[in-house]
Amino acid sequence: MNNTFSDSSQIGTVATFSELIHTDFEGEKNALCWYRNLDGDFKEIVAQLSLEENITEVHKEDLLALQLSEKGNIAREIILKDLQLLTDFGASPALNLLKCYERDDEFDFISTDVYSFHVDRSPIATDTFLCTYHGAASDIIPNTQAEQKILIPEIRSKLKELYDGPEEEFENFLKENYFDLHYQLHPDAEPVNLGLGHLWRLAVDHPKQRVLPCIHRAPVENEGEYRLLLIC
Numbered sequence: 001m002n003n004t005f006s007d008s009s010q011i012g013t014v015a016t017f018s019e020l021i022h023t024d025f026e027g028e029k030n031a032l033c034w035y036r037n038l039d040g041d042f043k044e045i046v047a048q049l050s051l052e053e054n055i056t057e058v059h060k061e062d063l064l065a066l067q068l069s070e071k072g073n074i075a076r077e078i079i080l081k082d083l084q085l086l087t088d089f090g091a092s093p094a095l096n097l098l099k100c101y102e103r104d105d106e107f108d109f110i111s112t113d114v115y116s117f118h119v120d121r122s123p124i125a126t127d128t129f130l131c132t133y134h135g136a137a138s139d140i141i142p143n144t145q146a147e148q149k150i151l152i153p154e155i156r157s158k159l160k161e162l163y164d165g166p167e168e169e170f171e172n173f174l175k176e177n178y179f180d181l182h183y184q185l186h187p188d189a190e191p192v193n194l195g196l197g198h199l200w201r202l203a204v205d206h207p208k209q210r211v212l213p214c215i216h217r218a219p220v221e222n223e224g225e226y227r228l229l230l231i232c
Contacts, residue, residue: 004195005033005035005192008142008192009027009028009029009142010028010029010030010031010140010142010143010192010214011029011031011032011033011140011192012025012029012031012032012033013032013033013034013035014032014033014034014035015034015035016034017034017085017199019034020032020034020199020201021089021201024210025203025209025210025211026210026211027211028142028143028144028211029211030143030202030203030211030212030213030214031140031200031201031202031203031214032200032201032202033194033198033199033200033201034198034199034200034201035198036197036198036199037197038075038078038133038196038197039071039074039075039078040071040072040073040074040075040076040077040078041068041069041071041072041074041075042075042079042133042134042228043134044068044069044071044072044075045063045066045068045072045075045076045079045133045134045228046097046134046135046226046228048066048067048068049062049066049097049226049228051097051099051226054098054099054100054101054102055096055097055098055099055101056096056097057094057095057096057097058095058096058097058228059095060080060083063076063079063080063095064076075133078133079095079133079230082131082199082230083095083230086129086230086232091129091232092232093129093230093231093232094230094231094232095228095229095230096227096228096229096230096231097226097227097228098135098221098226098227098228098229099221099226100221101113101114101115101218103115104116107158107162109154109155109158110149110155110158110159110179110182111182112177112178112179112181112182114217114218115217115218115219115220116182116183116217117139117141117146117182117183117184117185117215117216117217118178118181118182118183118215118216118217119181119183119204119205119213119214119215119216120181120202120204120205120213121181121204121205121206121213122204122205122206123206123207124206124207125206125207125208125209126204126206127201127202127203127204128200128201128202128204128214128216128231128232129199129200129201129202129230129231129232130194130199130200130202130229130230130231130232131197131198131199131200131229131230131231132194132195132196132197132227132228132229133196133197133228133229133230134196134225134226134227134228135221135222135225135226135227135228135229136219136220136221136222136225136227137193137194137195137196137219138193138194138216138217138218138219139191139192139193139194139216139217139219140191140192140194140202140214140215140216141183141185141189141190141191141192141215141216142215143212143215145185145186145188145189145190146183146184146185146186146189146215147183147184147186148180148182148183149179149182149183149184150174150179150180150182152184155184159173159174159179181205183215191217193219199230202214202216
């Protein structure tokens with residue numbers, strides 16, 4: 001197995017779905033990868049699906065209705081199996097055909113859309129699972145190579161100018177508007193691309209989490225190409 005992630009202290013690699021869900025995050029390790037070199041023609045599936053909006057959820061019935069070649073059918077079976085594995089685990093996976101996500105361009109000094117490096121937060125113990133089957137893939141970054149944007153003096157000062165309330169409620173204002181979830185990379189930062197076909201489990205910020213949440217971002221899409229993404 002030619003594993004391009006094995007040298008990273010942030011990433012743990014596994015060979016089965018069972019290992020993916022049962023391996024604990026620890027230390028700097030807050031991303032787990034079920035490393036796979038998938039067969040099948042995922043591009044054929046994307047070509048036959050219909051994009052209704054910028055993001056269209058693809059259901060099992062939609063996949064089963066496609067008339068596919070042998071390679072396309074292999075790809076379909078892989079997706080259906082992944083959806084079933086995650087459902088049986090208790091997750092709620094969604095398969096999305098993506099043209100693009102909505103952009104947040106309200107301010108020129110901070111953005112809260114998914115193209116910005118950010119972490120996920122949950123009130124309960126959970127993880128983020130994702131797999132890109134086709135199109136541009138997401139990036140992650142070690143926590144040591146990024147800084148929370150609300151701690152950068154220039155950005156914090158501008159956020160305080162936006163805020164109209166008592167000083168003791170400022171931190172709540174940052175959380176309520178998701179400003180505290182977003183990060184700025186250090187000049188020498190080296191993001192890691194998650195690649196195609198691998199099923200990832202990323203650490204989320206929640207009350208029982210023992211590691212730092214995984215900083216990640218959605219990619220800028222390749223022009224004229226849709227993404228096919230499993231996420232939950």
